[in-house]
Amino acid sequence: MTPEALERGKGWLAKADLRPTRQRLALAALLVGDGHDRHVTAEGLHDAVLATGDRVSLATVYNTLKAFCDVGLMQEVTVDGSRSYFDTRMDDHPHFHFEESGHLIDAPAAELQIRALPAIPEGYEIAKLDVVIRLRKKA
Amino acid sequence: MTPEALERGKGWLAKADLRPTRQRLALAALLVGDGHDRHVTAEGLHDAVLATGDRVSLATVYNTLKAFCDVGLMQEVTVDGSRSYFDTRMDDHPHFHFEESGHLIDAPAAELQIRALPAIPEGYEIAKLDVVIRLRKKA
């Protein structure tokens, strides 16, 4: 983890008034250290942290990801009933989900054009519009 | 449960060469008995069966719903990380998900018009296109 990544992580946490603890910095550096958006599962992020040599408990990874969501630094994306994905990108945008590997990546938002949306039931408004394009290897 | 509902359930099972056991008939009648599409959770369907007086174990409800999906009678819809929904409608179509109640309903498919979809990565094809419109009560 480069000092630049750490610095980015620190700024990211500061933006949300979260105390820069050792664990949060380690996770933040992995999440936004290179300036790219990331899609992680708790398990996957935990593995990534351990790989850097830092030690953060899995429970803390879960709690921290949830904390990041609570303060608006990340959002949870539901694509697979069995695990939760967390996304550092905060706007509504489509995702590609690879069925074989379970990986999740952004789909270019600009290329999705919706001409008409079903009429919203009376008294409700759209909280979020999720578009997941599930992909399988071509035969 | 009307005799008509039972009859419909029986035909539905026959379509997939599934043995019409007492439990499957009870579930099928609830799922397709009135000719309308339905969105259920295992828990919810189990409650519904018990309410009719029939007795089916929760494990069997889970196994049976999965069996229905395996033979192409239903599909699983992922909208909420914590529970699975099962849909008797088999084509790709958008859903409304009510955040407060957790209910899931079809959105009129005809009213969703997608003009352009992001380019699919090389070597992959679309397995399924999920569109979930999450709704919250208007302020």
Place this chain on the structure above:
DNA sequence: CTCCGTGCAAATAGTTTGCAACCAA
């Protein structure tokens, strides 16, 4: 009669929580 289907209870996977030790401010 034979084997698929079912129920139960125990196992599992992912995630959350209670509580004592810890550390940033």
Place this chain on the structure above:
DNA sequence: TTGGTTGCAAACTATTTGCACGGAG
């Protein structure tokens, strides 16, 4: 100091599975 954080292990929820019994063909 002091309240926010963390780690561990135990708790939880949704779902699956092993195995013995039971019913459909």
